[in-house]
Amino acid sequence: MTALTALSVASEIYPLVKTGGLADVAGALPGALAAHGVSMRSLVPGYPAVLRALSVSEEAHRFADLFGGPARVLVGEGAGLLLFVLDAPHLYERPGGPYAGPDGTDWPDNARRFAALGWVAAELGRGVVPGFAPDLVHAHDWQAGLAPAYLHYGQERRPGTVMTVHNLAFQGQFPAYLLGTLRLPPASYGVDGVEYYGAIGFLKAGLRLADRISTVSPTYADEICTPAGGMGLGGLLRTRAGALTGILNGIDEAVWNPATDPHLARTFDAADIAARAVNKATLQARLGLVADAEAPLFGVISRLAWQKGMDLLLDALPTLLAEGGQLALLGAGEPNLEHGFRAAALAHPGRVGIGVGYDEPLAHLIQGGSDALLVPSRFEPCGLTQLCALRYGALPVVARVGGLADTVIDANEMALAAGVATGFQFAPVTREALEAAIRRAVRLWQDRAAWRLAQRNAMATEVGWERPAGRYAGLYATISNRNRRA
Ligand code: ADP
Numbered sequence: 001m002t003a004l005t006a007l008s009v010a011s012e013i014y015p016l017v018k019t020g021g022l023a024d025v026a027g028a029l030p031g032a033l034a035a036h037g038v039s040m041r042s043l044v045p046g047y048p049a050v051l052r053a054l055s056v057s058e059e060a061h062r063f064a065d066l067f068g069g070p071a072r073v074l075v076g077e078g079a080g081l082l083l084f085v086l087d088a089p090h091l092y093e094r095p096g097g098p099y100a101g102p103d104g105t106d107w108p109d110n111a112r113r114f115a116a117l118g119w120v121a122a123e124l125g126r127g128v129v130p131g132f133a134p135d136l137v138h139a140h141d142w143q144a145g146l147a148p149a150y151l152h153y154g155q156e157r158r159p160g161t162v163m164t165v166h167n168l169a170f171q172g173q174f175p176a177y178l179l180g181t182l183r184l185p186p187a188s189y190g191v192d193g194v195e196y197y198g199a200i201g202f203l204k205a206g207l208r209l210a211d212r213i214s215t216v217s218p219t220y221a222d223e224i225c226t227p228a229g230g231m232g233l234g235g236l237l238r239t240r241a242g243a244l245t246g247i248l249n250g251i252d253e254a255v256w257n258p259a260t261d262p263h264l265a266r267t268f269d270a271a272d273i274a275a276r277a278v279n280k281a282t283l284q285a286r287l288g289l290v291a292d293a294e295a296p297l298f299g300v301i302s303r304l305a306w307q308k309g310m311d312l313l314l315d316a317l318p319t320l321l322a323e324g325g326q327l328a329l330l331g332a333g334e335p336n337l338e339h340g341f342r343a344a345a346l347a348h349p350g351r352v353g354i355g356v357g358y359d360e361p362l363a364h365l366i367q368g369g370s371d372a373l374l375v376p377s378r379f380e381p382c383g384l385t386q387l388c389a390l391r392y393g394a395l396p397v398v399a400r401v402g403g404l405a406d407t408v409i410d411a412n413e414m415a416l417a418a419g420v421a422t423g424f425q426f427a428p429v430t431r432e433a434l435e436a437a438i439r440r441a442v443r444l445w446q447d448r449a450a451w452r453l454a455q456r457n458a459m460a461t462e463v464g465w466e467r468p469a470g471r472y473a474g475l476y477a478t479i480s481n482r483n484r485r486a
Contacts, residue, residue: 004473004480006033007084007134007159008042009121011098011114011143014252015079016050019097020303021249021384022141022166025216028252029472030081032465036473041132043121045113046074046087047098053078054085060129066119067091067112067181073120073129084129086120111174114202115182118146125151125159135480136160138472142172145206146182149194152209153185160479163210165203167381168224168231169307172202197232207236211479213244214472216382217403221246229379247472248403249382250465256367256388258459263364270459273393273452276368283369286362287353288345289326296445297326298438299370299394301363301385304333304341309376309399312431314340316376319435321351323442328370330355330362367392371451372423372441376434380404386423387463393455395444396423397437407461411444411454422458 012018014027030040044050057076064070069090076083086092091113096102099110107113121144127133136159139147148161174182176199179189188194188205196204207213215221221244223229225237237244254260259269266278277293284291298320302308310331320327329341329352338356345352355362367373373389375398382403386396390407398404404425411421424444426437444451 004038004476005134006038006040006136006138006476007124008040008138009144009147010140011045013042013044016053017047017098024384025249026140028465032469033473036469038473038476041082041084043084043124045092045117046085047092050085067116084124086117088116091116111178111182114143115146118144119150121147122150122154126156134159136162136476138162139206140164141166142170142203145172145202148210149205153188161210162212162214163206165215168233173199176200204233207233212475213240214475215246216249217406218246219405220381220402223402245475247468248406249384250468251384251387251463253464256391258368258392261364263361264368270456273455276393279365279369283328283365287328289353290350295324295326296442297328297371299366299373300329301366302331304331304337307378309378309429310337312376312434313374315431316434316438317344320438321348323439325442327352328366330359330366332357367394370394371445372397375404377401378429390422390458390461391463393459395454395458397441398425399429400425400427416450419453420457421454422461
Protein backbone atom coordinates (compact mmCIF):
# COMPACT_ATOMS: atom_id res chain seq x y z
CA MET A 1 0.00 0.00 0.00
CA THR A 2 1.43 3.39 -1.00
CA ALA A 3 1.68 5.91 1.77
CA LEU A 4 -0.33 9.05 1.08
CA THR A 5 -0.20 12.39 2.79
CA ALA A 6 -3.45 14.29 3.10
CA LEU A 7 -4.53 17.64 4.45
CA SER A 8 -8.01 17.77 5.97
CA VAL A 9 -9.67 21.20 6.18
CA ALA A 10 -12.64 21.68 8.47
CA SER A 11 -14.14 24.47 10.54
CA GLU A 12 -14.72 22.17 13.54
CA ILE A 13 -12.92 19.21 15.01
CA TYR A 14 -13.92 17.03 17.96
CA PRO A 15 -13.08 17.36 20.82
CA LEU A 16 -11.80 20.92 20.40
CA VAL A 17 -14.77 22.59 18.73
CA LYS A 18 -18.05 20.98 17.76
CA THR A 19 -21.50 22.04 16.66
CA GLY A 20 -22.46 18.88 14.78
CA GLY A 21 -21.48 15.63 13.13
CA LEU A 22 -18.84 17.32 10.95
CA ALA A 23 -16.64 17.74 14.03
CA ASP A 24 -16.91 14.05 14.87
CA VAL A 25 -15.83 13.06 11.38
CA ALA A 26 -12.96 15.53 11.20
CA GLY A 27 -11.75 14.37 14.60
CA ALA A 28 -11.95 10.64 13.96
CA LEU A 29 -10.86 10.25 10.36
CA PRO A 30 -7.13 11.04 10.71
CA GLY A 31 -6.63 8.33 13.33
CA ALA A 32 -8.65 5.75 11.40
CA LEU A 33 -6.82 6.50 8.13
CA ALA A 34 -3.41 5.76 9.61
CA ALA A 35 -4.16 2.03 9.42
CA HIS A 36 -4.77 2.47 5.70
CA GLY A 37 -1.45 4.10 4.94
CA VAL A 38 -2.77 7.66 4.89
CA SER A 39 -1.03 10.25 6.99
CA MET A 40 -3.50 13.07 7.57
CA ARG A 41 -3.05 16.47 9.14
CA SER A 42 -5.93 18.78 9.87
CA LEU A 43 -6.17 22.53 9.34
CA VAL A 44 -8.59 24.29 11.67
CA PRO A 45 -9.28 27.93 12.51
CA GLY A 46 -7.54 29.24 15.60
CA TYR A 47 -10.63 29.87 17.70
CA PRO A 48 -9.75 30.61 21.35
CA ALA A 49 -10.69 27.06 22.41
CA VAL A 50 -8.40 25.56 19.78
CA LEU A 51 -5.42 27.76 20.68
CA ARG A 52 -5.90 26.97 24.36
CA ALA A 53 -5.88 23.24 23.63
CA LEU A 54 -2.56 23.27 21.77
CA SER A 55 -0.06 21.51 24.01
CA VAL A 56 3.00 22.12 21.86
CA SER A 57 3.14 24.35 18.84
CA GLU A 58 5.49 26.25 16.63
CA GLU A 59 5.11 28.72 13.84
CA ALA A 60 5.23 27.04 10.45
CA HIS A 61 4.34 29.95 8.21
CA ARG A 62 3.44 33.61 8.41
CA PHE A 63 1.12 35.79 6.32
CA ALA A 64 1.68 39.56 6.48
CA ASP A 65 -1.92 40.15 5.42
CA LEU A 66 -4.53 37.43 5.37
CA PHE A 67 -7.83 39.06 4.44
CA GLY A 68 -7.32 42.09 6.65
CA GLY A 69 -4.68 41.25 9.22
CA PRO A 70 -1.52 39.32 9.95
CA ALA A 71 -1.80 35.58 10.50
CA ARG A 72 0.32 32.56 11.28
CA VAL A 73 0.03 28.85 10.69
CA LEU A 74 0.96 26.99 13.84
CA VAL A 75 1.82 23.35 13.71
CA GLY A 76 1.13 21.46 16.88
CA GLU A 77 -0.75 18.91 18.82
CA GLY A 78 -4.01 19.24 20.69
CA ALA A 79 -6.18 16.51 22.23
CA GLY A 80 -4.08 13.90 20.45
CA LEU A 81 -4.62 15.47 17.01
CA LEU A 82 -1.85 16.66 14.68
CA LEU A 83 -2.98 20.09 13.70
CA PHE A 84 -2.24 23.07 11.56
CA VAL A 85 -3.95 25.91 13.36
CA LEU A 86 -4.69 29.13 11.53
CA ASP A 87 -3.91 31.77 14.12
CA ALA A 88 -5.58 34.88 12.73
CA PRO A 89 -6.81 36.99 15.65
CA HIS A 90 -8.67 39.47 13.43
CA LEU A 91 -10.82 36.59 12.15
CA TYR A 92 -11.17 34.09 14.99
CA GLU A 93 -10.27 35.65 18.34
CA ARG A 94 -13.86 36.20 19.45
CA PRO A 95 -16.38 34.90 21.96
CA GLY A 96 -19.32 32.79 20.83
CA GLY A 97 -19.44 29.83 18.48
CA PRO A 98 -17.47 29.11 15.31
CA TYR A 99 -19.99 30.86 13.05
CA ALA A 100 -21.98 33.22 15.25
CA GLY A 101 -21.53 35.59 18.15
CA PRO A 102 -22.84 34.97 21.65
CA ASP A 103 -26.28 36.30 20.60
CA GLY A 104 -26.56 33.64 17.86
CA THR A 105 -26.18 36.07 14.93
CA ASP A 106 -23.77 34.99 12.19
CA TRP A 107 -20.56 36.99 12.10
CA PRO A 108 -20.88 39.58 9.32
CA ASP A 109 -17.43 38.74 7.96
CA ASN A 110 -17.95 34.96 7.65
CA ALA A 111 -17.10 35.15 3.93
CA ARG A 112 -13.64 36.43 4.81
CA ARG A 113 -13.23 34.17 7.84
CA PHE A 114 -13.76 31.01 5.83
CA ALA A 115 -12.23 32.22 2.59
CA ALA A 116 -9.09 32.61 4.70
CA LEU A 117 -9.41 28.98 5.80
CA GLY A 118 -9.68 27.83 2.18
CA TRP A 119 -6.85 30.10 1.07
CA VAL A 120 -4.47 28.79 3.69
CA ALA A 121 -5.48 25.21 2.91
CA ALA A 122 -4.54 25.85 -0.71
CA GLU A 123 -1.21 27.35 0.36
CA LEU A 124 -0.47 24.30 2.50
CA GLY A 125 -1.59 22.11 -0.39
CA ARG A 126 0.97 23.81 -2.61
CA GLY A 127 3.67 23.00 -0.11
CA VAL A 128 4.27 26.35 1.55
CA VAL A 129 5.39 24.62 4.75
CA PRO A 130 8.73 22.89 4.24
CA GLY A 131 8.49 19.14 4.63
CA PHE A 132 4.73 19.01 4.08
CA ALA A 133 3.58 18.46 0.50
CA PRO A 134 0.25 16.66 0.65
CA ASP A 135 -0.93 14.42 -2.15
CA LEU A 136 -4.45 15.68 -1.64
CA VAL A 137 -6.58 18.22 0.16
CA HIS A 138 -9.85 17.02 1.68
CA ALA A 139 -12.27 19.92 2.23
CA HIS A 140 -15.31 19.54 4.49
CA ASP A 141 -18.50 21.55 4.00
CA TRP A 142 -18.95 25.11 2.74
CA GLN A 143 -16.50 26.63 5.18
CA ALA A 144 -13.69 24.82 3.33
CA GLY A 145 -15.38 25.01 -0.07
CA LEU A 146 -13.04 27.60 -1.55
CA ALA A 147 -9.93 25.46 -1.00
CA PRO A 148 -10.50 23.47 -4.23
CA ALA A 149 -11.25 26.78 -6.01
CA TYR A 150 -8.03 28.49 -4.93
CA LEU A 151 -6.09 25.38 -5.94
CA HIS A 152 -7.92 25.20 -9.27
CA TYR A 153 -7.19 28.82 -10.21
CA GLY A 154 -3.64 28.76 -8.87
CA GLN A 155 -0.67 28.16 -11.09
CA GLU A 156 1.65 26.05 -9.02
CA ARG A 157 1.73 22.52 -7.73
CA ARG A 158 -1.78 21.24 -7.28
CA PRO A 159 -2.60 18.25 -5.09
CA GLY A 160 -5.78 16.23 -5.69
CA THR A 161 -8.95 17.57 -4.08
CA VAL A 162 -11.96 16.00 -2.40
CA MET A 163 -15.04 17.96 -1.33
CA THR A 164 -17.23 16.31 1.29
CA VAL A 165 -20.77 17.45 1.97
CA HIS A 166 -21.98 16.80 5.49
CA ASN A 167 -25.21 18.73 5.04
CA LEU A 168 -26.28 20.29 1.76
CA ALA A 169 -28.60 22.67 3.59
CA PHE A 170 -25.64 24.83 4.58
CA GLN A 171 -24.14 26.29 1.43
CA GLY A 172 -22.21 29.44 2.32
CA GLN A 173 -23.55 32.05 -0.09
CA PHE A 174 -22.10 35.56 -0.16
CA PRO A 175 -22.54 38.69 -2.32
CA ALA A 176 -20.83 38.76 -5.70
CA TYR A 177 -19.12 42.10 -4.99
CA LEU A 178 -16.79 40.27 -2.60
CA LEU A 179 -15.09 38.44 -5.50
CA GLY A 180 -11.93 40.59 -5.47
CA THR A 181 -11.86 40.85 -1.69
CA LEU A 182 -11.84 37.07 -1.55
CA ARG A 183 -8.94 36.97 -4.03
CA LEU A 184 -10.95 35.08 -6.61
CA PRO A 185 -10.06 35.89 -10.22
CA PRO A 186 -12.75 37.55 -12.40
CA ALA A 187 -12.76 34.45 -14.61
CA SER A 188 -13.93 32.37 -11.66
CA TYR A 189 -17.27 34.15 -11.64
CA GLY A 190 -19.22 31.86 -13.92
CA VAL A 191 -21.35 28.79 -13.94
CA ASP A 192 -18.25 26.59 -14.12
CA GLY A 193 -16.66 28.42 -11.22
CA VAL A 194 -17.80 30.00 -7.98
CA GLU A 195 -20.92 31.79 -9.25
CA TYR A 196 -24.17 30.55 -7.69
CA TYR A 197 -27.51 32.22 -8.43
CA GLY A 198 -25.92 35.64 -8.78
CA ALA A 199 -23.74 35.25 -5.71
CA ILE A 200 -20.57 33.47 -4.65
CA GLY A 201 -21.28 29.95 -3.44
CA PHE A 202 -18.55 28.44 -1.30
CA LEU A 203 -20.00 24.93 -1.32
CA LYS A 204 -20.96 25.26 -4.97
CA ALA A 205 -17.37 26.18 -5.80
CA GLY A 206 -16.05 23.10 -4.05
CA LEU A 207 -18.62 20.83 -5.69
CA ARG A 208 -17.83 22.26 -9.13
CA LEU A 209 -14.05 22.32 -8.86
CA ALA A 210 -12.94 19.43 -6.63
CA ASP A 211 -11.67 16.28 -8.34
CA ARG A 212 -14.00 14.11 -6.30
CA ILE A 213 -17.11 14.74 -4.24
CA SER A 214 -18.25 12.63 -1.37
CA THR A 215 -21.13 12.74 1.01
CA VAL A 216 -21.82 10.83 4.14
CA SER A 217 -24.11 8.01 3.01
CA PRO A 218 -24.94 6.25 -0.25
CA THR A 219 -28.64 7.12 0.01
CA TYR A 220 -27.90 10.81 0.64
CA ALA A 221 -25.60 10.76 -2.40
CA ASP A 222 -28.63 9.71 -4.46
CA GLU A 223 -31.01 12.13 -2.75
CA ILE A 224 -28.86 15.21 -3.37
CA CYS A 225 -28.97 14.52 -7.11
CA THR A 226 -32.77 14.89 -7.15
CA PRO A 227 -34.59 18.20 -7.62
CA ALA A 228 -36.15 17.94 -4.14
CA GLY A 229 -33.03 16.81 -2.30
CA GLY A 230 -30.58 18.91 -4.31
CA MET A 231 -31.45 22.19 -2.59
CA GLY A 232 -30.48 24.18 -5.66
CA LEU A 233 -27.37 22.11 -6.35
CA GLY A 234 -29.09 19.02 -7.74
CA GLY A 235 -28.39 19.92 -11.37
CA LEU A 236 -24.69 20.44 -10.74
CA LEU A 237 -24.49 17.26 -8.71
CA ARG A 238 -26.21 15.30 -11.46
CA THR A 239 -23.61 16.46 -13.96
CA ARG A 240 -20.91 15.37 -11.54
CA ALA A 241 -22.55 12.09 -10.54
CA GLY A 242 -19.55 10.15 -11.87
CA ALA A 243 -17.29 11.92 -9.37
CA LEU A 244 -19.74 11.58 -6.46
CA THR A 245 -19.68 8.82 -3.90
CA GLY A 246 -21.40 8.15 -0.56
CA ILE A 247 -19.33 6.93 2.39
CA LEU A 248 -21.05 6.34 5.71
CA ASN A 249 -19.65 7.89 8.84
CA GLY A 250 -18.47 5.80 11.74
CA ILE A 251 -18.57 6.66 15.41
CA ASP A 252 -15.69 6.87 17.83
CA GLU A 253 -15.85 3.45 19.45
CA ALA A 254 -13.72 4.54 22.38
CA VAL A 255 -16.05 7.41 23.27
CA TRP A 256 -19.19 5.37 22.55
CA ASN A 257 -18.52 2.08 24.25
CA PRO A 258 -21.20 0.73 26.60
CA ALA A 259 -18.67 -1.58 28.24
CA THR A 260 -16.53 1.31 29.50
CA ASP A 261 -18.77 4.39 29.33
CA PRO A 262 -18.18 6.48 32.49
CA HIS A 263 -21.50 8.28 32.03
CA LEU A 264 -23.56 5.14 32.50
CA ALA A 265 -24.87 4.04 35.87
CA ARG A 266 -23.95 0.53 34.82
CA THR A 267 -21.72 -0.55 31.95
CA PHE A 268 -22.82 -3.51 29.84
CA ASP A 269 -22.12 -5.47 26.70
CA ALA A 270 -23.99 -7.78 24.35
CA ALA A 271 -23.56 -10.72 26.74
CA ASP A 272 -25.12 -8.76 29.58
CA ILE A 273 -27.91 -6.71 27.99
CA ALA A 274 -30.13 -7.15 31.04
CA ALA A 275 -27.79 -4.77 32.90
CA ARG A 276 -29.26 -1.93 30.81
CA ALA A 277 -32.19 -2.00 33.25
CA VAL A 278 -30.06 -0.11 35.79
CA ASN A 279 -29.46 2.66 33.26
CA LYS A 280 -33.14 2.78 32.37
CA ALA A 281 -34.07 3.24 36.03
CA THR A 282 -31.38 5.91 36.44
CA LEU A 283 -32.57 7.76 33.35
CA GLN A 284 -36.16 7.61 34.52
CA ALA A 285 -35.15 9.04 37.89
CA ARG A 286 -32.95 11.70 36.31
CA LEU A 287 -35.74 13.03 34.07
CA GLY A 288 -38.59 12.63 36.53
CA LEU A 289 -40.16 9.70 34.73
CA VAL A 290 -42.16 7.03 36.53
CA ALA A 291 -39.86 4.15 37.54
CA ASP A 292 -41.39 1.51 35.31
CA ALA A 293 -39.24 -1.22 33.81
CA GLU A 294 -42.12 -2.44 31.63
CA ALA A 295 -42.95 0.85 29.88
CA PRO A 296 -41.13 1.10 26.55
CA LEU A 297 -38.84 4.10 26.96
CA PHE A 298 -38.24 6.10 23.78
CA GLY A 299 -35.15 8.35 23.76
CA VAL A 300 -34.31 11.36 21.59
CA ILE A 301 -30.98 13.20 21.30
CA SER A 302 -31.31 15.89 18.70
CA ARG A 303 -31.04 19.43 17.56
CA LEU A 304 -34.58 20.75 17.86
CA ALA A 305 -35.06 21.70 14.24
CA TRP A 306 -37.41 21.19 11.31
CA GLN A 307 -34.81 18.95 9.64
CA LYS A 308 -35.00 16.57 12.58
CA GLY A 309 -38.80 16.14 12.39
CA MET A 310 -39.24 17.21 15.99
CA ASP A 311 -42.61 18.81 15.19
CA LEU A 312 -43.79 15.41 13.90
CA LEU A 313 -42.70 13.87 17.17
CA LEU A 314 -44.74 16.41 19.13
CA ASP A 315 -47.73 15.53 16.93
CA ALA A 316 -47.18 11.79 17.45
CA LEU A 317 -46.69 12.10 21.20
CA PRO A 318 -50.32 11.24 22.11
CA THR A 319 -49.95 7.93 20.26
CA LEU A 320 -46.63 7.17 21.95
CA LEU A 321 -48.25 7.76 25.34
CA ALA A 322 -51.44 5.89 24.45
CA GLU A 323 -49.25 2.89 23.61
CA GLY A 324 -47.87 3.01 27.14
CA GLY A 325 -44.56 4.56 26.16
CA GLN A 326 -42.40 7.13 27.90
CA LEU A 327 -40.28 9.83 26.26
CA ALA A 328 -36.79 10.94 27.37
CA LEU A 329 -35.70 13.84 25.19
CA LEU A 330 -32.46 15.81 25.13
CA GLY A 331 -32.28 18.68 22.73
CA ALA A 332 -31.73 22.33 22.07
CA GLY A 333 -32.65 24.58 19.19
CA GLU A 334 -35.71 26.35 17.88
CA PRO A 335 -37.54 28.15 20.70
CA ASN A 336 -41.01 27.04 19.59
CA LEU A 337 -39.94 23.38 19.69
CA GLU A 338 -38.23 23.83 23.07
CA HIS A 339 -41.46 25.39 24.28
CA GLY A 340 -43.52 22.53 22.80
CA PHE A 341 -41.52 19.86 24.59
CA ARG A 342 -41.47 21.79 27.87
CA ALA A 343 -45.26 22.05 27.65
CA ALA A 344 -45.52 18.32 26.89
CA ALA A 345 -43.41 17.49 29.95
CA LEU A 346 -45.67 19.68 32.12
CA ALA A 347 -48.81 18.11 30.63
CA HIS A 348 -47.57 14.54 31.11
CA PRO A 349 -45.57 14.43 34.32
CA GLY A 350 -43.82 11.13 34.83
CA ARG A 351 -44.32 10.18 31.17
CA VAL A 352 -42.38 12.84 29.28
CA GLY A 353 -38.99 13.92 30.63
CA ILE A 354 -36.81 16.48 28.93
CA GLY A 355 -33.34 17.95 29.14
CA VAL A 356 -32.95 21.24 27.30
CA GLY A 357 -29.42 22.20 26.33
CA TYR A 358 -26.24 20.45 25.28
CA ASP A 359 -25.37 17.67 27.73
CA GLU A 360 -22.96 14.91 26.69
CA PRO A 361 -23.27 12.81 29.87
CA LEU A 362 -27.06 12.79 29.54
CA ALA A 363 -26.75 11.86 25.84
CA HIS A 364 -24.76 8.77 26.87
CA LEU A 365 -27.27 7.83 29.58
CA ILE A 366 -30.14 8.12 27.10
CA GLN A 367 -28.31 5.77 24.72
CA GLY A 368 -27.63 3.30 27.51
CA GLY A 369 -31.02 3.53 29.21
CA SER A 370 -33.66 3.96 26.50
CA ASP A 371 -35.26 0.95 24.88
CA ALA A 372 -35.55 2.67 21.52
CA LEU A 373 -34.17 5.87 19.98
CA LEU A 374 -36.41 8.01 17.77
CA VAL A 375 -34.88 9.75 14.74
CA PRO A 376 -37.75 11.07 12.59
CA SER A 377 -35.59 13.34 10.38
CA ARG A 378 -37.00 14.83 7.18
CA PHE A 379 -33.52 14.48 5.74
CA GLU A 380 -30.40 13.10 7.35
CA PRO A 381 -27.08 13.03 5.48
CA CYS A 382 -25.74 10.26 7.73
CA GLY A 383 -26.86 10.68 11.32
CA LEU A 384 -24.72 9.63 14.23
CA THR A 385 -27.21 9.10 17.02
CA GLN A 386 -28.70 6.00 15.40
CA LEU A 387 -25.21 4.50 15.09
CA CYS A 388 -24.57 5.07 18.79
CA ALA A 389 -28.01 3.65 19.55
CA LEU A 390 -27.18 0.46 17.65
CA ARG A 391 -24.01 0.02 19.66
CA TYR A 392 -25.87 0.64 22.93
CA GLY A 393 -28.79 -1.67 22.13
CA ALA A 394 -31.41 1.11 21.96
CA LEU A 395 -33.31 0.06 18.84
CA PRO A 396 -33.43 2.98 16.39
CA VAL A 397 -36.82 4.05 15.02
CA VAL A 398 -35.82 6.07 11.97
CA ALA A 399 -37.21 7.84 8.94
CA ARG A 400 -36.18 6.02 5.77
CA VAL A 401 -33.98 8.84 4.48
CA GLY A 402 -30.27 9.38 3.90
CA GLY A 403 -27.91 7.56 6.21
CA LEU A 404 -30.78 6.41 8.39
CA ALA A 405 -31.99 4.24 5.51
CA ASP A 406 -28.49 2.80 5.07
CA THR A 407 -27.74 1.86 8.66
CA VAL A 408 -30.86 0.36 10.24
CA ILE A 409 -32.37 -2.97 9.20
CA ASP A 410 -36.13 -2.68 9.53
CA ALA A 411 -37.88 -5.27 11.69
CA ASN A 412 -40.21 -6.34 8.91
CA GLU A 413 -41.54 -9.85 8.86
CA MET A 414 -38.77 -11.29 6.70
CA ALA A 415 -36.01 -9.59 8.66
CA LEU A 416 -37.50 -10.89 11.90
CA ALA A 417 -37.84 -14.38 10.45
CA ALA A 418 -34.23 -14.27 9.31
CA GLY A 419 -33.17 -12.86 12.68
CA VAL A 420 -31.38 -9.83 11.24
CA ALA A 421 -33.54 -6.84 12.25
CA THR A 422 -31.86 -4.00 14.14
CA GLY A 423 -34.59 -1.35 14.36
CA PHE A 424 -37.53 0.24 12.57
CA GLN A 425 -37.80 2.38 9.46
CA PHE A 426 -40.77 4.43 8.34
CA ALA A 427 -41.76 6.30 5.20
CA PRO A 428 -42.96 8.75 4.16
CA VAL A 429 -41.80 11.17 6.84
CA THR A 430 -45.23 11.96 8.25
CA ARG A 431 -46.90 11.92 11.61
CA GLU A 432 -48.98 8.90 10.58
CA ALA A 433 -45.99 6.83 9.47
CA LEU A 434 -44.08 7.77 12.62
CA GLU A 435 -47.07 6.70 14.73
CA ALA A 436 -47.25 3.40 12.87
CA ALA A 437 -43.54 2.81 13.53
CA ILE A 438 -43.98 3.57 17.23
CA ARG A 439 -46.84 1.05 17.35
CA ARG A 440 -44.68 -1.57 15.60
CA ALA A 441 -41.87 -0.93 18.10
CA VAL A 442 -44.25 -1.37 21.02
CA ARG A 443 -45.58 -4.63 19.52
CA LEU A 444 -42.06 -6.00 19.26
CA TRP A 445 -41.26 -4.78 22.78
CA GLN A 446 -44.09 -6.99 24.00
CA ASP A 447 -42.24 -10.00 22.57
CA ARG A 448 -39.19 -9.69 24.78
CA ALA A 449 -37.30 -12.58 23.16
CA ALA A 450 -37.63 -11.02 19.71
CA TRP A 451 -36.67 -7.62 21.11
CA ARG A 452 -33.58 -9.06 22.78
CA LEU A 453 -32.52 -10.71 19.52
CA ALA A 454 -32.86 -7.39 17.69
CA GLN A 455 -30.79 -5.73 20.42
CA ARG A 456 -28.06 -8.31 19.99
CA ASN A 457 -28.09 -7.74 16.23
CA ALA A 458 -27.96 -4.00 16.74
CA MET A 459 -25.02 -4.24 19.13
CA ALA A 460 -23.15 -6.46 16.66
CA THR A 461 -23.48 -3.94 13.82
CA GLU A 462 -20.13 -2.57 12.62
CA VAL A 463 -20.39 1.15 13.33
CA GLY A 464 -16.74 2.11 13.75
CA TRP A 465 -14.38 3.91 11.40
CA GLU A 466 -12.56 0.87 10.05
CA ARG A 467 -14.73 0.31 6.98
CA PRO A 468 -15.38 4.00 6.16
CA ALA A 469 -11.67 4.80 6.52
CA GLY A 470 -10.88 2.08 4.00
CA ARG A 471 -13.36 3.63 1.60
CA TYR A 472 -11.81 7.09 1.97
CA ALA A 473 -8.35 5.63 1.44
CA GLY A 474 -9.63 4.00 -1.75
CA LEU A 475 -11.11 7.31 -2.89
CA TYR A 476 -7.87 9.17 -2.20
CA ALA A 477 -5.91 6.58 -4.16
CA THR A 478 -7.92 7.43 -7.28
CA ILE A 479 -6.77 11.06 -7.30
CA SER A 480 -3.50 11.36 -5.45
CA ASN A 481 -0.86 13.20 -7.44
CA ARG A 482 -3.13 13.21 -10.46
CA ASN A 483 -2.74 16.92 -10.88
CA ARG A 484 0.75 17.48 -9.62
CA ARG A 485 2.26 20.18 -11.80
CA ALA A 486 5.63 20.74 -10.20
P1 ADP B 1 -26.38 16.81 13.31
O1 ADP B 1 -24.91 16.90 13.01
O2 ADP B 1 -27.27 17.09 12.14
O3 ADP B 1 -26.81 17.59 14.51
P2 ADP B 1 -25.82 13.99 13.86
O4 ADP B 1 -26.71 12.88 14.29
O5 ADP B 1 -24.98 13.76 12.65
O6 ADP B 1 -26.74 15.27 13.69
O7 ADP B 1 -24.82 14.37 15.04
C1 ADP B 1 -25.30 14.87 16.25
C2 ADP B 1 -24.25 14.67 17.33
O8 ADP B 1 -24.45 15.63 18.36
C3 ADP B 1 -24.32 13.32 18.00
O9 ADP B 1 -23.02 12.96 18.41
C4 ADP B 1 -25.25 13.60 19.21
O10 ADP B 1 -25.03 12.70 20.28
C5 ADP B 1 -24.85 14.99 19.57
N1 ADP B 1 -25.92 15.80 20.16
C6 ADP B 1 -26.98 16.35 19.53
N2 ADP B 1 -27.72 17.08 20.37
C7 ADP B 1 -27.13 16.99 21.58
C8 ADP B 1 -27.41 17.53 22.88
N3 ADP B 1 -28.47 18.32 23.09
N4 ADP B 1 -26.57 17.23 23.89
C9 ADP B 1 -25.49 16.44 23.67
N5 ADP B 1 -25.18 15.90 22.48
C10 ADP B 1 -25.97 16.17 21.44
